[in-house]
Amino acid sequence: MKRLILPVLATLALTGFKPYPPDPGRTEPVQLSIVDRDQGSELPYYSQRGQRWVAGQNGHPYSLRLTNRSPGRVLVVLSVDGLNVINGQVASPDQTGYVLEPWQSADITGWRKSRQEVAQFVFTDPGRSYASRTGRPDNIGVIGMAVFNEAPQFRPPVAPAAPMARQRAQAPAAESADRALSSVEVTGSAVASAPAPALGTGHGARESSYSGSTDFRRASRNPVQQVSVRYDSERNLIARGIITRPRPVAGEPQAFPGQFVPDPPPYRWR
Numbered sequence: 371m372k373r374l375i376l377p378v379l380a381t382l383a384l385t386g387f388k389p390y391p392p393d394p395g396r397t398e399p400v401q402l403s404i405v406d407r408d409q410g411s412e413l414p415y416y417s418q419r420g421q422r423w424v425a426g427q428n429g430h431p432y433s434l435r436l437t438n439r440s441p442g443r444v445l446v447v448l449s450v451d452g453l454n455v456i457n458g459q460v461a462s463p464d465q466t467g468y469v470l471e472p473w474q475s476a477d478i479t480g481w482r483k484s485r486q487e488v489a490q491f492v493f494t495d496p497g498r499s500y501a502s503r504t505g506r507p508d509n510i511g512v513i514g515m516a517v518f519n520e521a522p523q524f525r526p527p528v529a530p531a532a533p534m535a536r537q538r539a540q541a542p543a544a545e546s547a548d549r550a551l552s553s554v555e556v557t558g559s560a561v562a563s564a565p566a567p568a569l570g571t572g573h574g575a576r577e578s579s580y581s582g583s584t585d586f587r588r589a590s591r592n593p594v595q596q597v598s599v600r601y602d603s604e605r606n607l608i609a610r611g612i613i614t615r616p617r618p619v620a621g622e623p624q625a626f627p628g629q630f631v632p633d634p635p636p637y638r639w640r
Contacts, residue, residue: 398595399440400470400517405477407431415599418612422597425604425613426493426569433477433491434513438470445469445518445586447593448478450491450571451501452509456482460506463516463593469586481573485581490574493601499570510570511602517595518588565610568603 403412404424408431413424426432434455438444446468447454449461455478456466468478480488481500496502496510607613 398517398597399438399444399519400446400515400595401435401437401439402513402515402597402599403435403437404513404599404601405433405435407433407479416607416612418610421600423600423602423607423612425607426601428493428495428569428603431479431490431492431574433479434515435475435477436468436470436515437475438473440519441472443469443471443520443586445520445588447516447518449512449514450481451499451506451512452514453501453504453506455480458500458504461514463596464591467516467518469584479577479579482579482581483576486578487576488579489576492572492574493569494572496567496570498572500573502570503573507570511567511600513599513601515595515597516593518590519594521587521589523587565606568606569601 404426405412406427408427412435413426413432416423416425434448434450436446447461447463447465448467449455452461453459454461454465456468458481459465468476470476480490482488496507499507499510501507501510602610604613608615
């Protein structure tokens with residue numbers, strides 16, 4: 371397995387960590403939500419023929435919210451418009467990703483530019499999307515996630531007083547370990563014919579996102595969970611029949627619509 375060197379956030383214990391209690395009824399280890407950052411809310415999912423959709427708004431930045439609902443660390447490989455969000459390459463599950471601690475939740479806010487910055491994910495016209503501008507427009511309009519469990523690792527005994535961070539530093543590095551990003555992000559500042567996609571994901575404004583690196587060895591070559599979410603404008607999702615609007619119902623006569631008898635208008639003789 372290739373060894374990949376990627377950043378991991380140094381302030382893991384201080385920011386971005388949100389514990390979630392176990393959910394015995396949930397089988398998927400990681401929950402993916404798309405968050406409209408202008409509105410500060412998660413976009414609702416719509417389903418059609420087994421495919422999940424969200425409706426985005428042109429010009430709005432968004433983030434990918436990851437929630438690990440399992441008791442172990444996981445590696446999450448993310449793609450937007452068919453491109454890996456960390457290295458910008460055509461996405462594949464065997465590439466690098468973000469590491470989530472048990473019960474951890476974090477927002478991934480953009481394309482990683484360095485250990486200090488990302489370029490915001492922003493809904494935009496397909497022609498202005500990052501994929502289109504780099505000559506790879508074939509998969510515009512889809513967000514993907516592949517999840518891997520961590521392989522059990524032997525760690526030599528250490529003195530009880532040694533902190534966990536030091537124990538990991540003293541453990542020998544696995545020969546086939548992946549270097550994976552921590553998923554914690556710290557930001558500074560019957561259907562009608564399908565219309566052409568109205569949205570892609572642009573390479574937005576830069577913002578601070580500091581990170582370091584960690585070792586992660588996959589328990590298997592195949593992901594334990596793989597998710598794809600399509601996105602488009604609300605208008606297009608309505609046109610596709612994915613979002614349905616209730617038809618207006620004509621007002622029914624009411625027995626007691628008022629209190630007193632009004633005068634009728636003047637009668638006009640012909």
